[in-house]
Amino acid sequence: MLWTLIPAKSFHQSKRRLAALFDAEERAAISTALLARTVRVAKTALADSAIVVVASGDDVADVAHAAGADRVIMPRAEGLNPQLAEAALHVPEGADLLILHADLPLLTPQDLAALVATPGPVVLAPDHRGEGTNALLQRAADRFFAFGVGSCARHREEAARQGLQAVLCARPGLARDLDEADDWAAVEAALGHGTPLSAADLIERLKRPI
DSSP, X not given: OXXXXXEEOOGGGSOGGGTTTXXXXXXXXXXXXXXXXXXXXHHHXXXXXXXXXXXXXXXXXXXXXXXXXXEEEOOSSOSHHHHHHHHHTTSOTTOEEEXXXXXXXXXXXXXXXXXXXXXXXXXXXXXXXXXXXXXXXXXXXXXXXXXXXXXXXXXXXXXXXXXXXEEEOOOHXXXXXXXXXXXXXXXXXXXXXXXXXXXXXXXXXXXXXX
């Protein structure tokens, strides 16, 4: 069985690097819509997977439940990698584990289907810069989490240390995150089709049926 963990910060603490574009209320609303959509995409594409949100706040837990997450885990640890390690303790031994970031506005069910169809003990979906990791699938590995700057290379190195091949799955919907101000232009172009978008426009598009 596959377990999918979707980590999410408290909405009022997220997307601070977009402060030049959106105010705090808009950033929180965007983060809310992104998480809800990611859960819905995962539920659509991964029908046999347990969809679990790793929440850093009650606001995240409420949205995760409303979006249809099978479970919410609120770890005590601080920092993404320790939180994932704590959450992974709830995953049954021998289960496949997918870590999926929630800030992927172009993600489709087809992207996730392609990811889980990719053979290999470790499958990485790099960000559009080829540096970060937006999704990490572990099938036959000791659990490891090295998210942060340069995580794609670190995940490949750890897989190699375990004697495992790390396979890349490059898909536009998995690669294009919304993390930096520079990311907004690409997201706006993809969703707006040449029309400038406001925060409200983005949220409306994220709420559309999958």
